[in-house]
Ligand SMILES: Nc1ncnc2c1ncn2[C@@H]1O[C@H](COP(=O)(O)OP(=O)(O)O)[C@@H](O)[C@H]1O
């Protein structure tokens with residue numbers, strides 16, 4: 001297979017370089033007569049943790065699925081690792097898929113597989129590795145996400161909510177991606193569990209040079225872990241920038257979104 005994505009080139013220590021790893025340009029997505037996204041633009045920089053927020057039902061998951069090529073779009077261009085995803089042949093597409101990890105919003109673990117086997121699912125799909133090596137690699141991921149080694153042999157229904165999320169993150173990291181997409185990874189966790197998970201995400205981004213695209217409605221995590229925040233509202237990204245940028249943003253939609261209780265939270 002032609003290696004079209006050199007992942008290591010994108011696994012950078014910080015986002016200072018401002019290299020665009022993901023670009024969504026003028027994206028329009030409709031379902032029947034419902035327009036969910038309309039001329040949406042967004043750039044994500046290599047090495048950053050981007051928090052993606054917006055009201056429930058505004059299209060956050062739809063955008064994610066569109067970026068991953070799982071959703072039809074009616075207009076616009078998605079580029080990953082500098083390549084327009086519509087201009088890829090099958091091998092190039094596979095190389096890009098292998099450089100990305102995903103934790104879907106309702107993406108549970110396979111209940112009939114233990115944690116180790118769950119983490120190995122992407123390895124089995126894309127790689128041809130001896131079992132012993134796959135086991136070693138999966139154990140490494142388990143350690144990386146802060147699970148105890150014995151968690152490897154547990155089945156999903158034997159794990160706490162927080163452990164399930166960590167195991168799912170380990171599966172998303174299975175192929176050493178350059179970018180991971182996390183769709184509301186801390187929903188359903190208690191605040192301490194959520195804060196621990198956010199902290200882990202930050203650490204992984206720093207140590208692995210991993211780019212993180214995290215859909216969240218947890219405003220607390222935005223301050224502690226995100227380099228930048230993008231706000232989806234009224235079918236577009238209204239603003240993408242630091243928390244300080246949010247506070248001075250004059251877009252009326254953004255102002256009203258951060259008003260009231262949320263505004264108090266965001267002003268600390
Ligand atoms: N496959 C689909 N078919 C029809 N409508 C969809 C589909 N997927 C999402 N939608 C609609 O798109 C809108 C945005 O959904 P979603 O992206 O899941 O919101 P959220 O921001 O909460 O993640 C919702 O109105 C949803 O009903």
Ligand SMILES: [Mg+2]
Pocket residue numbers: 060061062105183
């Ligand atoms: Mg969603």
